[in-house]
Amino acid sequence: MAGVAMTGTENMVQRALETTNLASDLEITGPDGKSLLSLALQKNQDDDAVDLLIAHWPAAVLDKAYAEGRSPLSYAVQRVTSQATRALLEAGVNTNTVDRYGTTPLSYAAQRGHPDTVCLLLAADETLINIPGHDDSTPLIQAGRRLNIPVMSVLLEVPDINILPLKGRGHSFLCHLMVSHSLSESKYRSKDESEDGLERELDGVIDRIHHLFRLHVLAVRASMHSPFICAIGQYNYPSFRRVMSAYRPGTADWDNYVEDRRMAFVAFMSKLQRFAILSNYFHPGLDFSQCITTTGILELLGESNYGEDYDNRDYQRLCLRALQLYVNET
Known part of the structure; x- marks a missing residue:
């Protein structure tokens, strides 16, 4: 079942589910301690196959953390589409779990996730947006550090976004964005995104930051x-x-x-x-x-x-x- 879960198509998963005692596979973990579902979320790029697995998993198990304290949702949010995240949220999983490093699913999504995934998480609980995680980094800082410009665009449009908090060593989100962009040797885009499109999106992010700074100019100058x-x-x-x-x-x-x-x-x-x-x-x-x-x-x-x-x-x-x-x- 493990091999099918990680690489199988929807039809392959369906056949395996019909001939396998799923309950006996729920506690299977890989060499790195990840559950079968977490491995599927990380390895299997067939969204429909993964959705089928999620639909057959008991709700209590969908929230269970395995390797390094990571829940299935924390893997789902880093997929290239938001489909698996939507399926887990509809199943009622907890959006505010943290792993052993203090990182939330929203922070993982900010690093490498799709903007639609971030929108789904915020729609489920908008208070997540300013929660600091590992080394006091907020989702906005995480997005800036990884040059996830589309996600930064989403985060900066949320009315309650806090642009002022500094991470543990005193760096603001803007420090990470400017350092990462200016020092990067390769363009920050995926195979599905055009260079021109992301360059325009970065311009939009800078304009949005400028607008927010104008609204909080004294606080910005005093704290950053x-x-x-x-x-x-x-x-x-x-x-x-x-x-x-x-x-x-x-x-x-x-x-x-x-x-x-x-x-x-x-x-x-x-x-x-x-x-x-x-x-x-x-x-x-x-x-x-x-x-x-x-x-x-x-x-x-x-x-x-x-x-x-x-x-x-x-x-x-x-x-x-x-x-x-x-x-x-x-």
Whole structure:
């Protein structure tokens, strides 16, 4: 039965159910401790087959947690469609279970789930939206960290969304969104989503954040540190000292390294420019477009003739110094 549950079609599952004592399979667990239903939810992409299994499972078992304290719902919400989640909700499962790490089904959905799945969970219990889970991360933070832009769009439209809570280490949801987007090397889209569509959706998310910040401007300035500084601070490129022994200053290899480093950071800052509309909340008076080029940064610093010393080539530190000149003092 286990193999059919994980890979079988609806017809295969139906035949297995007709010839198998399902009750004897309810307590079967895989090597990793997952129940048969959890394995099916995770492995079997045939929604109709999974729905058939759910329909034959007793309600009490549908809520039972197995491996790492995860319920079947926590696996269902990460499927590519919302069909299995709908079936479980209609069966009356608990939407507010937590696993051993404190993660709720909504947080799992925010990481990798479909926006329709998130809508179903919120329709069942909208109070779930601001509940923190693992390391104090709310669903909004989880969506930003994983660049689940469609889910962020859904969450930000909920009237009771709280944009202010900070996770345990002091990072807001915007820090995670900006860091993940600016540092990502691949596009954040699935095979079913177009690049242009998600780029437009990200623009919509940024506009929505801007609107919410305008409504809560004093609270935002008082409680959030700069996500721009956070993103630039987390940018990582092999340091000068790490390559000093390999490249001698003044050689072609050294010059190529410096230029590659500069161009990589320019590309990073160009991606961060996407969020420039939000910069005034954290760096009032700063023209963020000046941070894209070395010349612009040196003008902000008042150091147009800065010379050729180490700091002038360290574009990252120059950016951080420039932003610190405009840090909000509210």
